[in-house]
Amino acid sequence: xxxxxxxxxxxxxxxxxxxxxxxxxxxxxxxxxxxxxxxxxxxxxxxxxxxxxxxxxxxxxxxxxxxxxxxxxxxxxxxxxxxxxxxxxxxxxxxxxxxxxxxxxxxxxxxxxxxxxxxxxxxxxxxxxxxxxxxxxxxxxxxxxxxxxxxxxxxxxxxxxxxxxxxxxxxxxxxxxxxxxxxxxxxxxxxxxxxxxxxxxxxxxxxxxxxxxxxxxxxxxxxxxxxxxxxxxxxxxxxxxxxxxxxxxxxxxxxxxxxxxxxxxxxxxxxxxxxxxxxxxxxxxxxxxxxxxxxxxxxxxxxxxxxxxxxxxxxxxxxxxxxxxxxxxxxxxxxxxxxxxxxxxxxxxxxxxxxxxxxxxxxxxxxxxxxxxxxxxxxxxxxxxxxxxxxxxxxxxxxxxxxxxxxxxxxxxxxxxxxxxxxxxxxxxxxxxxxxxxxxxxxxxxxxxxxxxxxxxxxxxxxxxxxxxxxxxxxxxxxxxxxxxxxxxxxxxxxxxxxxxxxxxxxxxxxxxxxxxxxxxxxxxxxxxxxxxxxxxxxxxxxxxxxxxxxxxxxxxxxxxxxxxxxxxxxxxxxxxxxxxxxxxxxxxxxxxxxxxxxxxxxxxxxxxxxxxxxxxxxxxxxxxxxxxxxxxxxxxxxxxxxxxxxxxxxxxxxxxxxxxxxxxxxxxxxxxxxxxxxxxxxxxxxxxxxxxxxxxxxxxxxxxxxxxxxxxxxxxxxxxxxxxxxxxxxxxxxxxxxxxxxxxxxxxxxxxxxxxxxx
Amino acid sequence: xxxxxxxxxxxxxxxxxxxxxxxxxxxxxxxxxxxxxxxxxxxxxxxxxxxxxxxxxxxxxxxxxxxxxxxxxxxxxxxxxxxxxxxxxxxxxxxxxxxxxxxxxxxxxxxxxxxxxxxxxxxxxxxxxxxxxxxxxxxxxxxxxxxxxxxxxxxxxxxxxxxxxxxxxxxx
Numbered sequence: 003x004x005x006x007x008x009x010x011x012x013x014x015x016x017x018x019x020x021x022x023x024x025x026x027x028x029x030x031x032x033x034x035x036x037x038x039x040x041x042x043x044x045x046x047x048x049x050x051x052x053x054x055x056x057x058x059x060x061x062x063x064x065x066x067x068x069x070x071x072x073x074x075x076x077x078x079x080x081x082x083x084x085x086x087x088x089x090x091x092x093x094x095x096x097x098x099x100x101x102x103x104x105x106x107x108x109x110x111x112x113x114x115x116x117x118x119x120x121x122x123x124x125x126x127x128x129x130x131x132x133x134x135x136x137x138x139x140x141x142x143x144x145x146x147x148x149x150x151x152x153x154x155x156x157x158x159x160x161x162x163x164x165x166x167x168x169x170x171x172x173x174x175x176x177x178x179x180x181x182x183x184x185x186x187x188x189x190x191x192x193x194x195x196x197x198x199x200x201x202x203x204x205x206x207x208x209x210x211x212x213x214x215x216x217x218x219x220x221x222x223x224x225x226x227x228x229x230x231x232x233x234x235x236x237x238x239x240x241x242x243x244x245x246x247x248x249x250x251x252x253x254x255x256x257x258x259x260x261x262x263x264x265x266x267x268x269x270x271x272x273x274x275x276x277x278x279x280x281x282x283x284x285x286x287x288x289x290x291x292x293x294x295x296x297x298x299x300x301x302x303x304x305x306x307x308x309x310x311x312x313x314x315x316x317x318x319x320x321x322x323x324x325x326x327x328x329x330x331x332x333x334x335x336x337x338x339x340x341x342x343x344x345x346x347x348x349x350x351x352x353x354x355x356x357x358x359x360x361x362x363x364x365x366x367x368x369x370x371x372x373x374x375x376x377x378x379x380x381x382x383x384x385x386x387x388x389x390x391x392x393x394x395x396x397x398x399x400x401x402x403x404x405x406x407x408x409x410x411x412x413x414x415x416x417x418x419x420x421x422x423x424x425x426x427x428x429x430x431x432x433x434x435x436x437x438x439x440x441x442x443x444x445x446x447x448x449x450x451x452x453x454x455x456x457x458x459x460x461x462x463x464x465x466x467x468x469x470x471x472x473x474x475x476x477x478x479x480x481x482x483x484x485x486x487x488x489x490x491x492x493x494x495x496x497x498x499x500x501x502x503x504x505x506x507x508x509x510x511x512x513x514x515x516x517x518x519x520x521x522x523x524x525x526x527x528x529x530x531x532x533x534x535x536x537x538x539x540x541x542x543x544x545x546x547x548x549x550x551x552x553x554x555x556x557x558x559x560x561x562x563x564x565x566x567x568x569x570x571x572x573x574x575x576x577x578x579x580x581x582x583x584x585x586x587x588x589x590x591x592x593x594x595x596x597x598x599x600x601x602x603x604x605x606x607x608x609x610x611x612x613x614x615x616x617x618x619x620x621x622x623x624x625x626x627x628x629x630x631x632x633x634x635x636x637x638x639x640x641x642x643x644x645x646x647x648x649x650x651x652x653x654x655x656x657x658x659x660x661x662x663x664x665x666x667x668x669x670x671x672x673x674x675x676x677x678x679x680x681x682x683x684x685x686x687x688x689x690x691x692x693x694x695x696x697x698x699x700x701x702x703x704x705x706x707x708x709x710x711x712x713x714x715x716x717x718x719x720x721x722x723x724x725x726x727x728x729x730x731x732x733x734x735x736x737x738x739x740x741x742x743x744x745x746x747x748x749x750x751x752x753x754x755x756x757x758x759x760x761x762x
Numbered sequence: 763x764x765x766x767x768x769x770x771x772x773x774x775x776x777x778x779x780x781x782x783x784x785x786x787x788x789x790x791x792x793x794x795x796x797x798x799x800x801x802x803x804x805x806x807x808x809x810x811x812x813x814x815x816x817x818x819x820x821x822x823x824x825x826x827x828x829x830x831x832x833x834x835x836x837x838x839x840x841x842x843x844x845x846x847x848x849x850x851x852x853x854x855x856x857x858x859x860x861x862x863x864x865x866x867x868x869x870x871x872x873x874x875x876x877x878x879x880x881x882x883x884x885x886x887x888x889x890x891x892x893x894x895x896x897x898x899x900x901x902x903x904x905x906x907x908x909x910x911x912x913x914x915x916x917x918x919x920x921x922x923x924x925x926x927x928x929x930x931x932x933x934x
Binding site: 024026027029030031032033034035036037038039040042043045122193194195196197198244245246247248249280281282493494495496647648650651652654655656657658659680681682686687688689690692695 | 802810871
């Protein structure tokens with residue numbers, strides 16, 4: 003690693019034409035032909051199928067596992083906790099979740115594994131197993147956890163707590179003309195990738211483990227499995243198969259699942275073991291978006307000046323800490339929005355409950371805290387008699403302003419321009435007035451329109467990227483093409499196209515000559531997990547730097563002169579690749595002016611932010627209390643857009659998913675587990691539910707650390723739609739206090755009928 | 763088809779993408795599993811095995827069905843089309859080209875089933891209205907795209923999308 007290297011921000015607006023082109027997906031053809039190979043499509047000569055024996059109780063010691071009669075148990079491979087060769091704990095931020103529990107903390111927790119080559123018999127056998135548990139009292143809500151009932155983690159059931167303070171909040175409240183308090187709640191949400199979780203494992207008892215699977219983070223799986231088998235990490239090889247969506251759901255869960263499949267294989271003497279969940283099991287046991295409860299108290303002048311903000315942000319983490327501390331961190335670091343707030347006191351906690359552990363989902367804590375703040379601002383505006391857009395306009399951060407974290411905005415941002423672009427496209431001003439008039443005359447249908455303005459930080463929080471120290475590489479192949487090596491997976495979001503365009507742009511070659519190596523820990527360098535909107539901005543920059551180095555060496559060692567043609571490059575590349583391995587690597591270097599104080603939670607939380615404004619136009623049927631989004635506008639500033647059609651598609655998909663979050667998607671839990679674990683009653687938007695969606699991009703003067711000044715996009719559309727939709731419903735209902743999503747008809751009915759009762 | 767004892771494999775004969783296939787299969791095996799595991803055509807995907815998500819859609823005598831809800835023995839004598847039958851002479855069909863061009867494909871897992879539902883739709887409505895498109899693929903869940911680019915691809919296929927961005931006007 004070249005530690006002397008300093009990273010320069012990219013300011014130039016001049017990028018080669020391939021940056022900004024709607025290049026087809028490199029893997030598009032195999033996807034439309036049905037030849038792309040997902041985990042369950044891999045063929046092996048023989049294989050066993052694995053299933054998981056799960057706890058029926060939310061808390062207690064496993065007293066006995068009874069293997070019932072009528073099953074030829076001697077034909078089965080069975081793994082119990084005692085059979086684990088190494089450490090019985092999933093290595094993540096903490097090592098506390100066992101692969102197989104002897105003392106359970108949630109319903110559905112794995113306690114044993116079985117495998118057989120006959121699936122029908124396997125499923126019959128699973129039903130013949132009874133897990134007996136000495137049950138203990140359990141807790142299932144944030145309230146019970148905070149009350150200190152049944153302490154099961156640390157001294158107070160709190161996994162993690164953060165506090166960010168700036169200025170003197172009490173001054174803000176004494177100076178304020180207007181103080182408003184509110185509590186906002188969001189439910190869990192299921193990622194609902196269309197391909198369920200699945201892996202295939204071969205664990206040779208002599209000490210080599212191979213995993214093929216639907217995985218976002220191959221090196222996480224390697225790190226989790228090495229201690230499980232007491233092996234060095236390079237003995238664990240993880241190969242990502244084509245992945246049918248993830249949205250965060252395949253960030254950390256594949257660690258556990260791969261461990262299970264590998265344990266069965268190990269026990270079976272190295273036979274291939276397939277563990278592909280069916281939909282019901284997937285929904286029942288895999289982590290979902292954290293439910294949240296946020297209390298906000300705000301201080302404003304009557305002219306709409308934002309003086310102070312108090313936030314108490316609480317997440318339900320479920321039964322193991324998994325990724326909760328980092329979800330909480332991103333949540334609190336997005337809780338103050340793009341506003342100038344001189345005084346702030348922000349507190350965040352994630353608590354233990356005896357629920358299925360909650361995990362990563364697109365947005366990673368930010369959608370919950372942004373929901374609370376943006377919906378709260380809508381109420382503040384109403385009470386101050388200001389238009390919600392106007393209230394925001396008076397408080398937007400500008401270059402030189404400071405966030406409550408102490409981070410000074412260095413980019414030349416113009417959020418008023420961003421918002422006005424969205425308002426104009428949505429015909430906001432006219433519609434807002436017209437709807438209010440119409441609503442007075444029409445008792446059957448009420449219409450509303452409102453907005454949200456928000457940002458999302460690209461890459462790992464704080465010093466996370468420095469700690470990862472990611473590496474990516476580029477090499478010449480014998481046919482003169484160029485191959486990108488990274489651990490960042492394609493799971494629909496466009497990794498392959500991003501890296502292809504960036505590489506082709508730097509090397510000046512046609513994109514068809516760029517190959518992407520399938521992420522395989524035996525071949526690719528560890529460029530970190532495919533999460534946190536980091537692939538384009540952070541890893542893309544590594545690919546760009548590696549490609550620049552490769553280019554310099556090809557020029558020098560191949561005798562190419564500047565201004566070479568693509569064909570000349572290819573001929574030279576063939577020659578060089580025939581001689582020796584011709585490969586260049588780049589490692590992450592932090593931008594020079596980015597510092598993070600983990601103790602005080604102050605500093606540059608993210609080296610780049612993408613900005614966005616959403617406008618939702620809704621209709622509420624006052625007979626059925628069904629809310630429907632009719633039109634949706636999203637304007638996004640994410641620096642240079644590498645591939646506009648992919649970017650727009652990703653945002654449209656995120657908006658659809660978030661409309662689901664706002665209106666339909668209700669994870670119904672009983673005793674800590676999802677009980678509506680099927681599509682029939684967990685409702686996601688279909689074509690029939692999607693409004694017209696209008697996505698467009700604007701660019702602020704470019705100055706950031708991404709490749710060609712590109713920033714992250716992936717999670718942004720998970721942040722803004724829900725509060726915009728909820729605020730629009732509140733507007734439709736004549737400003738009733740809406741504070742909880744999903745806004746199912748029964749919830750809207752309760753709000754409307756309760757107020758009518760009060761009025762009567 | 764001969765009458766068989768419960769559970770005993772039954773010989774079935776059917777056409778898959780135009781080719782005749784004869785095979786013995788136990789009566790409880792679904793058409794989805796038959797295609798994937800007995801014939802080796804893994805393009806058709808299992809998303810829920812409950813007839814809800816549409817990932818396993820195939821054409822059964824020209825009409826879209828969820829192959830996870832049909833038993834292989836019920837397909838005896840039938841004409842089945844799967845995504846593997848879309849390409850002709852190793853070339854993408856125009857529908858495949860347009861789905862690729864419009865990025866109607868992200869993770870790709872719903873795509874094979876989506877293509878089959880679109881085929882069914884187009885057979886019934888060669889120039890479908892927006893509503894007919896929405897209803898035609900309503901049973902095919904996609905979690906990545908928000909459906910906009912899929913609908914754009916269908917509109918271009920049927921000659922109804924002249925310019926980029928027209929969909930917004932069609933819908934708005």
